[in-house]
Amino acid sequence: MEKENTEGSQRRKFLKFGLLAGGATLAGLGIQKTLHADTIPESGKKVKLMTADGKLVEVDSNHMKHHIAESTISDIQSREGIEGKKFVMVIDLARCANARKCIEGCQKMHHKRPPVEWIKVKKMQDANDTAPYWMAQPCFHCDNPPCTKVCPVDATFKRKDGVVLIDNNRCIGCRFCMAACPYNARVFNWGKNWGTSDAAVVSCPTPGNNDSNDSTRTNYNNDSIETSLQDKMGTVSKCDFCVSMARQSKLPDCVTSCPNGTLLYGDANEDTVTNGDETFRLSELIRDRAGYRYLEELGTEPRVYYLPAVQRNFPFEDDKVAHNTTE
């Protein structure tokens, strides 16, 4: 498993280089269509690639798929989830200082730009007389998800490992799931490249960044349901709990981007959560720190736990500037 992962990431690095080298040519060739074919005829067009040991080779552009496809998770795998896992998140409100680095990390990881936020940080105040606090809010990946229940086409679904994902190649854009989610965790791709960062358009040639090739589903460059890179105009997106990272035993970017270790990610089956620096027993943390779930009374059974903002690491400081003000 570990070995495969390293191989995979090396292969990706190598391919990134290859794609950069041949990028201009490839774009002109309509690569997505040619790669899609099952039997691959020679296109006659050669692409120069650098191999892992530094040799320059010429490859028929149609044969690119062989190198890339292996790192792709199929639709079926994406819908089943990772065997034996139950992903969970704990957010320690005592540590959150509204640095908003989780948002930036998430946007970078998923090639998003403002105003699209898959994780939000909100100023909360439970009552007039109680102390305000900052609350990071990703998708809660509920165990009784109101969103997947209402989907008419099974485009959003619950996996065995607890994660709720969206198949952007199937979503019809009715936005019923958005209406059903009581936490407003879901975002919609209102237009072409909606909230997609420019970096994504250049470096990540997924179909999502080029709507004209929408109908031809291409399985390359880790474009799968799990990577959520395939956002398309007119479909719904949201936090994917970074399962593509979890598959490589890596932490989500929101977790690693937080300077205060506010977010802890882990596996409920292992009863462990970590922010990269510290690791906790999930059950002990919830027991000793009075962990709770947001709006528990709705019965949605979120997989994200909050630790109340007591004995805070930081005093509450209100926002001095407005964030995320332009589309």
Added chain:
Amino acid sequence: MLQNAHAGSEYHPVLTEDEQRQYRLEIREAILRPLRHTGLMGKLWIGLLVVVLLVGCYAYSIQLRNGLKVTAMRDYASWGLYISNFVFFVAISLVGALISSVLRLTNFDWYRPITRIAEIIAVAAILFAGIIIIVDMGRPDRVLNLFIHGRIQSPIIWDVIVVSTYLVTSVLFLYTPLLPGIALCRDKLTEKPKWQRWMYRVLALGWNGNRQQWKIMKRSIAIICILIIPLAISIHTVTAWLFATTLRPGWDSTNFGPYFVAGAFQAGTACVIIAMFVFRKAYNLQKYLTDVHFNYMGKLLVFLCLIYAYFNLNEYLVPAYKMRGAEGKLLNDLFTGHYAPLYWSVQIFGMALPAVLLLWKRARKPVPLATIALLVVVAAWFKRYLIVTPIMLHPYTPIQNVPANWAIYFPTWIEIAIVSGSLAGVLLLITLFSKFFPIISIWETLENEGIELEKLDNPKS
């Protein structure tokens, strides 16, 4: 037929066979007249509707190219004008079942000249409800996914099933009693162009008015009559469930199904009153759409307004008594806040005032009644807006750190143009129908007067 105390006049003389034939001749001429000629006003009206519809199509083409970002909808107000307009169309389409079926099964007769108007409103509205919901979709090109990957657990699939079934049933309900009318057009409108005569010939299904045909037709109508009631109730109940199956404060209500059905009957009846008024004026049908009909429709509207008021009390007063959390905030915003002017206008002018005014007989005369009905319909449209938008903008989690236009919702010109186009489409369909087919069911009106065409045409057998 004398037991029919509700019909045209207080006293029904028994007509001789010759008088009956004379009466039939008269009504045929009166009702075919608008099919023979279209006046300047009519042409202008149709032209206006076509222009509005085309502007709507143009606006939709812009939306198709650029995506839903051309609307004012964003992540919080993720449903807007299209959905509220959809609910409005589904609502008014229920009236076909009410007028033609409920009144028939409860042995009322006075409604019979109005049935066709109610049914064409039902067909046009439910058709455009289906169209407007596709306009709301982010990916209309994937509409077939509903059939390929459909999940029966989703209320949207229920809606697809009941709306399409209701559309088919409503078309049958319109078409079946229309057969003698189409046959009449086939026989009398010989001056019409060839394609139109061909259309009448095909659609009339060889109707010649023999006893067997009458028997089959009447039996079919009786069956559809019963079928359509559960269907009509389910289309609007399922539409209500699109909201009530969510956890949102303001939609999370067990009252929503009957509340929507009650509102639908009220709005639809008002639509029929307006249509009756317009057709009566435009096509000179004073003899067949009489003051008596308006009087009864006025009474029916009072009754339906009161039922709707009862459900409104349940929907707003009970939660308002508790003022619980997020729902309390929403209700405050409706009663005294941002939405208060619209909310109270809709409740007063669309429900309370009509119910009171129409208690007076003078208010149930055609002109005042049509005015009040127009008020009811406009209020009903805005009521659906109030059912969708304020709830979307009052979620559990606070709306923070978003662009200013995300926290409010006011439709763009594209949305307004598309919705206007769809309204024009409904009116155009109704108008064109009335230019090709008799807008009043001749045989049903005659039966109401004690004249049975079946016997008149088949005297011996």
